[in-house]
Amino acid sequence: MATDTAAAPRRSRLRRRATRLTARDRVAVAVMLGVPLVFVVGLVWLPTLASVYLSFTSWDGIGGLDTISWVGTANYDQIFSIYPPFWPALRHNLIWLVFLAVLPTTFGLLLAYLLDKNLRGTRAYQSIFFLPVVLSLAVVGFIWQLVYAPEQGLINNVLGRTEQGEVINWLGDPSLNLWAVLVAAAWRHAGYIMILYLAGLKSVDPALREAAAIDGASEWYAFRTVVFPALRPINIVVLVVTVIEALRAFDIVFIVNKGRNGLELLSILVYDNIVGEASRIGYGSALAVILLVIALVPIVTFVAHAFGREE
Amino acid sequence: VSVALERPAVRERSRRGIRWPRVGLHLFLAVTAFLWLAPVLWTLYTSLRPFDDTAKHGYVSLPGTINFENYSQAWSQAELPHYFVNSLIITLPAVFLTLLFASMVAFVVARLSFRFNVAMLILFMAANLLPQQVLLVPLYRLYLDLPLPEWLSDSGRFYDSYIGLIAINVAFQTGFCTFVLANYMKTIPASLGDAARVDGAGVVRQFFGVVLPLCRPALAALATLEFTWIYNDFLWAVVLVQSGDKRPITSALANLQGAYFTNFNLLAAGAMLAAIPTLIVFALLQRHFISGLTLGASKG
Numbered sequence: 001m002a003t004d005t006a007a008a009p010r011r012s013r014l015r016r017r018a019t020r021l022t023a024r025d026r027v028a029v030a031v032m033l034g035v036p037l038v039f040v041v042g043l044v045w046l047p048t049l050a051s052v053y054l055s056f057t058s059w060d061g062i063g064g065l066d067t068i069s070w071v072g073t074a075n076y077d078q079i080f081s082i083y084p085p086f087w088p089a090l091r092h093n094l095i096w097l098v099f100l101a102v103l104p105t106t107f108g109l110l111l112a113y114l115l116d117k118n119l120r121g122t123r124a125y126q127s128i129f130f131l132p133v134v135l136s137l138a139v140v141g142f143i144w145q146l147v148y149a150p151e152q153g154l155i156n157n158v159l160g161r162t163e164q165g166e167v168i169n170w171l172g173d174p175s176l177n178l179w180a181v182l183v184a185a186a187w188r189h190a191g192y193i194m195i196l197y198l199a200g201l202k203s204v205d206p207a208l209r210e211a212a213a214i215d216g217a218s219e220w221y222a223f224r225t226v227v228f229p230a231l232r233p234i235n236i237v238v239l240v241v242t243v244i245e246a247l248r249a250f251d252i253v254f255i256v257n258k259g260r261n262g263l264e265l266l267s268i269l270v271y272d273n274i275v276g277e278a279s280r281i282g283y284g285s286a287l288a289v290i291l292l293v294i295a296l297v298p299i300v301t302f303v304a305h306a307f308g309r310e311e
Numbered sequence: 312v313s314v315a316l317e318r319p320a321v322r323e324r325s326r327r328g329i330r331w332p333r334v335g336l337h338l339f340l341a342v343t344a345f346l347w348l349a350p351v352l353w354t355l356y357t358s359l360r361p362f363d364d365t366a367k368h369g370y371v372s373l374p375g376t377i378n379f380e381n382y383s384q385a386w387s388q389a390e391l392p393h394y395f396v397n398s399l400i401i402t403l404p405a406v407f408l409t410l411l412f413a414s415m416v417a418f419v420v421a422r423l424s425f426r427f428n429v430a431m432l433i434l435f436m437a438a439n440l441l442p443q444q445v446l447l448v449p450l451y452r453l454y455l456d457l458p459l460p461e462w463l464s465d466s467g468r469f470y471d472s473y474i475g476l477i478a479i480n481v482a483f484q485t486g487f488c489t490f491v492l493a494n495y496m497k498t499i500p501a502s503l504g505d506a507a508r509v510d511g512a513g514v515v516r517q518f519f520g521v522v523l524p525l526c527r528p529a530l531a532a533l534a535t536l537e538f539t540w541i542y543n544d545f546l547w548a549v550v551l552v553q554s555g556d557k558r559p560i561t562s563a564l565a566n567l568q569g570a571y572f573t574n575f576n577l578l579a580a581g582a583m584l585a586a587i588p589t590l591i592v593f594a595l596l597q598r599h600f601i602s603g604l605t606l607g608a609s610k611g
Binding site for chain 1: 333336337339340343344347348349350351353354357365369370371412413415416418419423429431432433434435436437438440441442443444445446447448449450451452453478479481482483485486489490513514515518539542543544545546549550561562564565568575578579581582585586589590592593597600601604605608
């Protein structure tokens with residue numbers, strides 16, 4: 001066995017070629033790859049494929065697998081035409097996405113840019129903006145419930161609108177609650193984005209900025225033409241993170257009112273169709289597949305970005 | 312040269328007096344930071360005031376009394392210790408297994424040359440990018456049917472068991488850690504592995520003896536990050552655990568909301584208690600957490 005491995009260094013210049021392994025090593029590699037593969041394929045990829053299959057079927061989820069019947073695109077037809085919460089949910093997800101991408105993402109970049117200037121107290125500021133990132137979305141939901149509560153909440157008390165008839169029902173009013181919840185989500189998202197951009201800014205070549213400063217460029221001009229383009233790799237990661245966060249949105253809304261009355265989201269509808277009383281597996285799966293199709297855009301973008309150079 | 316030129320200029324300017332743009336910047340940051348903390352401070356403040364006090368004076372008022380009564384009430388009445396133990400039973404093994412699996416896969420992919428390396432890495436990484444709901448429906452059904460021996464799960468199946476929750480957290484999180492660790496391991500010189508190979512070290516000894524010890528910084532960062540993420544998980548526990556008493560604390564709070572946390576003061580105390588482990592991470596392990604996040608964002 002030892003002689004076999006000893007041959008490896010001679011081949012090390014040809015690293016692209018397959019590594020030669022002894023029989024024992026081959027078993028080791030098989031275990032090292034095989035066990036994690038069972039988990040990831042068995043619990044993530046097979047269920048994902050099953051979602052795609054089940055989305056074309058009708059099943060109550062109670063009877064055995066032989067009670068699954070193929071219905072073609074009937075689930076999709078119904079979702080697009082007569083399922084009342086679908087279009088609002090899709091719209092809310094898109095609003096969520098655009099909102100996160102525009103406000104907290106830009107704000108996170110602004111904070112990162114300002115805090116990158118080595119101000120006095122910059123570490124303290126960083127910590128404060130970063131605090132919500134470690135909190136679970138569920139706890140974020142609880143905290144903001146206390147902020148938004150109609151009579152006892154912070155905001156209405158500060159605004160002086162706690163009297164009957166004057167109360168603003170931030171989380172109960174269907175024309176307001178989505179925005180109220182988005183502020184809570186943004187509170188957490190901005191800190192996350194700030195951290196990513198801070199790391200990105202550290203890696204921007206200082207010589208580039210100096211050159212711009214010597215040329216007498218204004219700060220905004222230098223940022224636009226020198227700093228921001230140099231942040232391109234981070235921009236892609238930020239975009240992917242933002243889209244995926246928007247598609248995953250679930251916890252805060254679930255805590256607030258289980259995703260009803262103005263807070264419908266695709267993720268909530270999937271949940272409703274499996275756990276609710278009428279468990280409609282085909283329906284839930286079709287909704288999941290719609291979510292998957294949207295999610296493929298950022299996933300493919302990220303994979304292409306992360307692995308592009310290696311191909 | 313430029314540094315030597317700049318220094319006296321800066322000193323001169325600061326001697327000349329206040330620089331207004333800097334003051335404006337600090338003012339902006341200070342106000343924003345205060346607004347940022349306000350929701351947490353508000354929760355903390357509410358949690359420290361007895362219900363009677365707020366009922367009498369209103370929630371926005373100077374306190375008559377400040378104490379930890381809400382905390383002790385939430386702690387004992389809602390049986391929070393029990394849920395904390397659940398969280399630990401689930402989170403600690405899940406973090407350990409995630410890191411073990413991820414480092415094994417990363418080692419094979421990054422340190423040994425196979426033709427399918429990139430495809431393998433994509434398979435793991437992409438799994439972590441899916442919205443959880445995409446796999447939720449079949450997973451739920453799978454968990455209902457997948458048996459477990461009685462001594463591992465009193466429900467006799469993956470559904471409603473600690474093992475089931477650990478398994479899905481591991482499966483879902485392994486991809487991210489694999490990606491980070493593979494990038495990290497690629498930066499370790501190949502000569503180190505070659506040297507071990509000349510000494511007759513097999514794959515297992517190279518992994519545990521050479522590569523893994525060198526990954527300690529990345530592993531510490533990922534352990535912090537994954538502890539926080541798995542502890543914070545809400546969805547898996549809400550869907551895959553039926554009995555309230557098996558839920559980890561984060562998702563248990565949602566159940567307790569109506570039954571035990573009958574007023575805002577108690578709810579605030581419960582939320583603060585549930586946040587304590589993550590606040591410890593914030594206070595003590597912030598650097599690790601941040602470096603874990605940024606390791607994941609940088610391209611190897």
